[in-house]
Amino acid sequence: MVLLSPTSDQPRVTPLATLLAELAQARAVRGPALPFGIPALDERLADGGLSGASLHEVAAAAATLTDDAAATLFIAGIAARFASQADFTAFWALTRFDLYAPGLEQVGLGPDKVLYAQGTSDSSVLAMAEDALRDGSLACVVAEVKSADQTATRRLQLAASDGKTPMLLYRRHRVRDRCPLSGFSSAMTRWRIGCVPSERLPHPGVGRPRWSVELVRQRNGNPFSLPLDACDDQGRLALPAAARDRTATPNGELGAARAASQAA
Amino acid sequence: MREMGRRSESAEHPFKAMPTDEGGACLSSAPALSWATLWGKPTILIERAGQRDLVTAACPVALGLGLRPGMAATHARALVTDLEVRDAEPEADRAWLDRLALHAVSHWTPTACPSGEDGLWLDLSGTTHLFGGEARFCRRLLRFLERLGFTASIATAGTPGAAHALARYGGETITLLPPGAEAQAIADLPLAALRLEPEALASAARFDLERIADLYPMPRAPLAKRLGLATVRRLDQARGLVAEPIIPVVPFEAPHAERRLLEPIGTAEAITQVIADLIDDLVIQLRERGLGLRAAHLTCLVVDGSEQHVAIGTSRATREPKHLKRMLGMRIERIDPGLGIEAMTLTAPRVEELEAQTLEAGLGASGRPPDIAPLVDQLAARIEPDAPFRLSSQESDVPERAVRRVEALAKPSGWPAWKRPVRMLRRPELLSHVVALLPDHPPRRFTWRGTAYRVMAGDGPERIHGEWWRTSQELWAVRDYFRVEAEGGERFWLFRRGDGVDEQTGNLSWYMHGMFG
Numbered sequence: 001m002v003l004l005s006p007t008s009d010q011p012r013v014t015p016l017a018t019l020l021a022e023l024a025q026a027r028a029v030r031g032p033a034l035p036f037g038i039p040a041l042d043e044r045l046a047d048g049g050l051s052g053a054s055l056h057e058v059a060a061a062a063a064t065l066t067d068d069a070a071a072t073l074f075i076a077g078i079a080a081r082f083a084s085q086a087d088f089t090a091f092w093a094l095t096r097f098d099l100y101a102p103g104l105e106q107v108g109l110g111p112d113k114v115l116y117a118q119g120t121s122d123s124s125v126l127a128m129a130e131d132a133l134r135d136g137s138l139a140c141v142v143a144e145v146k147s148a149d150q151t152a153t154r155r156l157q158l159a160a161s162d163g164k165t166p167m168l169l170y171r172r173h174r175v176r177d178r179c180p181l182s183g184f185s186s187a188m189t190r191w192r193i194g195c196v197p198s199e200r201l202p203h204p205g206v207g208r209p210r211w212s213v214e215l216v217r218q219r220n221g222n223p224f225s226l227p228l229d230a231c232d233d234q235g236r237l238a239l240p241a242a243a244r245d246r247t248a249t250p251n252g253e254l255g256a257a258r259a260a261s262q263a264a
Numbered sequence: 265m266r267e268m269g270r271r272s273e274s275a276e277h278p279f280k281a282m283p284t285d286e287g288g289a290c291l292s293s294a295p296a297l298s299w300a301t302l303w304g305k306p307t308i309l310i311e312r313a314g315q316r317d318l319v320t321a322a323c324p325v326a327l328g329l330g331l332r333p334g335m336a337a338t339h340a341r342a343l344v345t346d347l348e349v350r351d352a353e354p355e356a357d358r359a360w361l362d363r364l365a366l367h368a369v370s371h372w373t374p375t376a377c378p379s380g381e382d383g384l385w386l387d388l389s390g391t392t393h394l395f396g397g398e399a400r401f402c403r404r405l406l407r408f409l410e411r412l413g414f415t416a417s418i419a420t421a422g423t424p425g426a427a428h429a430l431a432r433y434g435g436e437t438i439t440l441l442p443p444g445a446e447a448q449a450i451a452d453l454p455l456a457a458l459r460l461e462p463e464a465l466a467s468a469a470r471f472d473l474e475r476i477a478d479l480y481p482m483p484r485a486p487l488a489k490r491l492g493l494a495t496v497r498r499l500d501q502a503r504g505l506v507a508e509p510i511i512p513v514v515p516f517e518a519p520h521a522e523r524r525l526l527e528p529i530g531t532a533e534a535i536t537q538v539i540a541d542l543i544d545d546l547v548i549q550l551r552e553r554g555l556g557l558r559a560a561h562l563t564c565l566v567v568d569g570s571e572q573h574v575a576i577g578t579s580r581a582t583r584e585p586k587h588l589k590r591m592l593g594m595r596i597e598r599i600d601p602g603l604g605i606e607a608m609t610l611t612a613p614r615v616e617e618l619e620a621q622t623l624e625a626g627l628g629a630s631g632r633p634p635d636i637a638p639l640v641d642q643l644a645a646r647i648e649p650d651a652p653f654r655l656s657s658q659e660s661d662v663p664e665r666a667v668r669r670v671e672a673l674a675k676p677s678g679w680p681a682w683k684r685p686v687r688m689l690r691r692p693e694l695l696s697h698v699v700a701l702l703p704d705h706p707p708r709r710f711t712w713r714g715t716a717y718r719v720m721a722g723d724g725p726e727r728i729h730g731e732w733w734r735t736s737q738e739l740w741a742v743r744d745y746f747r748v749e750a751e752g753g754e755r756f757w758l759f760r761r762g763d764g765v766d767e768q769t770g771n772l773s774w775y776m777h778g779m780f781g
Contacts, residue, residue, distance in 0.1 A: 076686065115640070
């Protein structure tokens with residue numbers, strides 16, 4: 001019964017091969033993905049990383065300025081890793097300029113790596129981003145907008161796949177208590193970044209910043225959430241190291257709870 | 265010497281250094297209406313020569329008081345107490361002469377150039393009838409220079425050498441020499457009028473030769489042996505026996521393309537087509553001259569006589585037709601064709617040299633980095649009059665002043681690796697209810713924008729002193745910056761005014777300045 005006749009086997013192999021070829025072609029169109037270098041993160045992403053020719057959305061977890069800064073650094077770290085080759089440039093379009101460039105340099109996005117442009121409205125920022133994507137000469141395009149409907153994101157996604165350039169769209173909070181990622185969007189992945197307390201050091205001082213990184217939606221994959229250590233000077237995230245001595249930390253129960261949730 | 269086809273004149277520089285014993289008197293007698301005579305204060309120009317300052321020029325008042333170009337400045341100061349002394353600016357004089365020569369080329373005659381440091385040569389052959397003859401032209405030229413504030417003397421002669429001599433040593437404001445009379449006219453002038461070398465002048469003085477006429481009867485071979493071959497050549501040039509061409513200055517002409525249309529056009533497609541044709545014409549010119557375009561200006565002449573102007577700029581010199589067409593195409597909607605456009609002109613007012621570049625041998629590196637200059641132009645067109653920019657460091661420790669904007673294609677420099685926030689408040693915001701240990705501990709708790717925060721950890725202080733060279737308020741000012749983490753994981757950049765010990769440095773108020781993520 002389990003024996004398959006060669007006549008029936010032949011047609012069954014062919015569709016599989018064609019399917020695989022189609023899939024590989026689709027992958028090739030989407031461009032190479034940029035892995036985070038963290039197995040726990042990359043394994044859960046459908047592409048094994050951030051696709052280099054599609055739209056990714058990032059928002060702050062809450063409408064506070066600190067979460068806003070965390071999301072900005074998350075984007076800057078990704079942009080720095082996309083533009084890590086010499087003489088490659090990322091483009092950052094925004095309407096209200098409050099970035100502090102020395103801070104961006106400290107996650108690897110140095111002043112020679114990034115080109116800024118300040119638009120007057122969201123529509124001009126989106127138009128600039130689309131131009132920059134279609135040009136294809138940039139390593140990465142970042143745009144900060146308050147509102148972008150499904151048409152706008154669809155245009156950006158098409159432009160990104162045409163220009164083989166990754167697009168990072170930072171959705172700023174418009175209304176308090178309403179997540180900007182709640183609407184429809186054509187983005188490949190959607191991230192929500194917030195600040196969480198960092199590991200207490202045995203000596204006075206602030207430890208490496210820690211974020212809650214939440215993948216709200218992704219195409220062909222499941223959402224997930226995990227705490228991560230913030231970008232280093234090359235823009236790389238890291239998994240938090242397990243606390244060596246839990247009892248010594250001032251908020252031991254919090255660390256223990258986090259360790260438990262991580263183990264789960 | 266009309267057969268040389270050339271009549272020349274030269275304009276006298278107002279403050280020309282002139283040997284006192286030969287022709288200086290003629291200048292002092294000339295009516296000079298300039299600011300120096302109006303003020304009535306004697307003025308001299310001086311220039312450093314070796315160990316001492318020499319007078320290079322003196323105004324008519326100073327000449328009347330006995331000051332002469334060539335005397336020491338200290339001598340002049342001793343002779344006249346109330347003396348205005350200024351530094352000579354030979355480069356500025358040269359620039360003025362160049363401008364005048366360019367003006368002459370574009371208005372009076374195609375062949376003109378500066379002669380020496382103080383004159384102009386204009387080739388007037390066949391051009392003076394446009395101005396009503398030589399005499400009227402000379403008067404007109406004098407009036408023009410007078411309006412500019414110059415005094416001048418003009419000589420018109422058949423050879424440049426004779427005109428040069430008569431203008432400087434003739435003693436008259438306007439000298440019109442009939443053709444063929446050069447040798448007689450310059451016979452009584454001193455030898456210096458022949459533009460001789462200083463050594464030749466010195467040996468001529470030894471032989472007791474003073475006037476140009478003294479040279480006429482001399483045999484040529486001994487003359488050349490004693491005074492040099494250059495002297496003979498100058499003499500022949502002045503008499504018209506040897507040709508002396510004037511090398512004209514060529515004014516720079518901006519690349520320019522024009523299309524006159526058979527019928528007025530009004531549709532966007534037709535305008536696009538004409539723009540494409542204009543750019544193709546312009547690019548051919550640019551390629552031939554080895555130039556790249558930095559700015560282009562499109563003028564559309566509408567049927568009713570009005571003009572429509574559109575301009576583009578590029579971040580780097582380029583002559584790529586596709587890029588230029590796209591840049592101008594983005595601005596077509598700003599052209600209002602009205603009843604129709606009958607002519608279009610494209611000029612490049614700003615160009616730079618653009619030559620072929622040597623490519624590196626493609627060993628090692630896989631490929632050259634992509635060129636973002638076209639993209640920068642395109643983005644600049646979207647956000648006019650703003651433009652894409654980069655941020656570069658500026659030498660200042662005060663955080664707000666450490667960043668400046670530079671051009672998109674400039675090479676920016678980085679910052680020191682002190683911990684800095686990623687977003688900064690536009691201006692620091694005052695914190696309230698701050699509890700902190702003095703002098704150098706981060707606050708324990710504070711309230712900002714109505715929310716109370718309890719600080720779990722802090723780094724600092726990083727002390728930044730005010731820049732006393734800017735304002736006196738910053739003379740003692742001190743900011744102590746702290747990086748703190750609040751209970752919920754928020755990381756802030758705070759500072760306290762004052763070092764906590766000395767009251768002069770600040771009032772110990774706390775401010776929020778930025779956010780770390």
